[in-house]
Amino acid sequence: MATVTSGLEHIAAAEIGDAFLGSQVEVQYDRKDYPGRVFFSVSNMTEDSFSILNGLHSVEYVYCLIGRITLQSCCPPPAQPTTTTDDTEQLKSSLQEKEGQEKQSDEGEKVAEKKEEHKKRKKAREDDKRRKKKKTEVDPQLKEKALAEIASAVSIYNETDWETAYGVWKSYARAVKGIRNSEMLSTAIFSVSARTAGSHLFRENEMGETLAASIQTLYPRWRQQCRNSEMEIMAYLRNSELILGFTITQSSLSMSHVSASRDLGVTALKPAIAYAMLRMAQLRPGMIVVDPMSGCGTIPQMGSNIWSHCLYFAGDISEVAVRKTKNNEDSAREEKRRTAPCDVFQWDGTLTPFRDNSVDMVITDMPFGKRIGNKQGNTKLYPRIFQEMYRIVREGGKAVVLTQETELMQSKIISRKTWKDEEHMDINQGGMKTRIYVLSKVNASEEVQDK
Ligand SMILES: C[S@@+](CC[C@H](N)C(=O)[O-])C[C@H]1O[C@@H](n2cnc3c(N)ncnc32)[C@H](O)[C@@H]1O
Known part of the structure; x- marks a missing residue:
């Protein structure tokens, strides 16, 4: 297993x-x-x-x-059905009744009654707690x-x-x-x-x-x-x-395929997920692959190890992330893991240096607004980054992206019909539900209308 x-x-x-x-x-x-x-x-x-x-x-x-x-x-016996009119419910309705009557009583009585009610409510809450605790207690x-x-x-x-x-x-x-x-x-x-x-x-x-x-x-x-x-x-x-x-394995197998001295960023992707994205891209020899938001470079590093017949370009807007990718490139080369070239740049992924229609595949792990960026920023960033991807990817080319922003993807990207949702799958990334999309460029002559 x-x-x-x-x-x-x-x-x-x-x-x-x-x-x-x-x-x-x-x-x-x-x-x-x-x-x-x-x-x-x-x-x-x-x-x-x-x-x-x-x-x-x-x-x-x-x-x-x-x-x-x-x-x-080993499993607890099925829970007994609970009666709907239990003590707490009865108490609640009697308190409500009293609340009605209270309107007619004079001020002095009101204060005394309120105190009494407060006591009763407190007791009801404690009884409730005791009942709940008893429910979770296991018969020895x-x-x-x-x-x-x-x-x-x-x-x-x-x-x-x-x-x-x-x-x-x-x-x-x-x-x-x-x-x-x-x-x-x-x-x-x-x-x-x-x-x-x-x-x-x-x-x-x-x-x-x-x-x-x-x-x-x-x-x-x-x-x-x-x-x-x-x-x-x-x-x-x-x-x-x-x-x-x-x-029969000492440590995570997927981790063993990236450099042991990997310089990690806060958003570093699990190598197994990078592998899955690369596999879903169905790379063929000679393809030009770009990760425009590469963080510490997990995707291009994994790609150039396994799909070594492709050419990789990685970049990030953050200087720190670019330095980390470069460090990882260097250690991979030292460990002789690197088999395909990967060039690393500091760039704004919405303005990359590639010519129109020159890239076969974009594979990237987008910011979700959790550990990096924010929801509001993403609403602006996503359309612009997809517009740039659209410009550089050749007709028939694809983008494999990982994100948690599924609503944004649907409303601002897929609905525009410039990228077709060929396949997507939901994954559990350490308790966080995310989605990998495989998108194909629909029509190169169509211009993306950015709102
Ligand atoms: C989820 S992280 C990528 C993590 C990466 N897959 C890894 O394993 O380290 C998203 C990255 O997008 C970068 N980013 C955000 N906006 C960008 C932009 N406009 N251009 C390029 N990179 C950008 C962030 O700096 C961050 O490193």
Whole structure:
């Protein structure tokens, strides 16, 4: 199983399929039930398979699964329907009644009554709070039962499942981590990383601790250690399905494809998203690719690493961003990652130095007005930047853009019919919903009317 950016599961599935072309590989994903997860099986994992895995760009982490099982008692029982005329409601209506009567009472009584009402309201609020708290309190017996099931889950997977997955982890440790000592491999220092999605009777850390104790009993020669473990066992409980597996990547794979000493800006794009945008652009040899708002240069850097048969130009209005892109270019060259040229400029993306119709593809991550720029500024910037892109992109050329400004895109860009929305996809960028558009230039003879 691989973890990926939610919304880009199909890009990861396609990359995995391509990477293992020639081997027997089955790839599946379910965006609704397992967002951000791609399941795949490769028959006959060899040492070469690990270098293929390490070469994936759209993937964050890879796990070798022990298995997936459905648990019976980990979720809270369904909530009992609540009566609509509960105490609070009754109290509210009696207070309203009193409010009506109050109009007739004299001033002195009014003050006393107000005080009384204030007390009652306060009590009602406190009762409400207590009731809500009680609702979230977990029955200790149910919790104990749920954790006991978690503990026993470890031995539900049969020995072969464990041994097969453990075998893959050992091959990975030999091939990638270079651990050859067989004694070391059988006395692994392990940790459990537990994640849950949905409502459960226990917390993530309780699930992790329970699983760790259970695994320790199953493999007495292993030693549990929270930090600096050699082997990480991943537990992912989504509603009532528990997935257990060995983590077989040390760090984010997508991050490993950009320079290790990357000079980051506050808006630096995730390399996996840059990869997806470049892949969606369907670049062909010799294409001229421009990122007019390149920030620290993630898109052109990723592009010139992988689609090295293209020519890249990057620029930004900010001097700091341009310096960062240049630093990243230099470190990539030093690390011999750079295979295609990329020229870096400081420019206003609405006034670039390119001739009309001279660029094949614009790929850019637009300012959303969150970490950089603002909504009002975007209303002016977007039409101008798209007008410039329109000018420089040749007929039949495309723009792949990432933004959160979907309404602005619809009202000011796509509705003008100069850029056609060929394809778009919504992704989850660290909790923020953004959209990647693939736009094609509609008609070069048509002038964009900027309001
Ligand atoms: C979302 S960030 C791009 C981040 C970039 N993809 C990265 O990985 O670092 C948007 C960039 O647009 C730049 N920008 C804003 N207005 C611009 C303009 N008129 N011309 C060129 N760049 C501009 C900002 O300086 C910022 O670096």
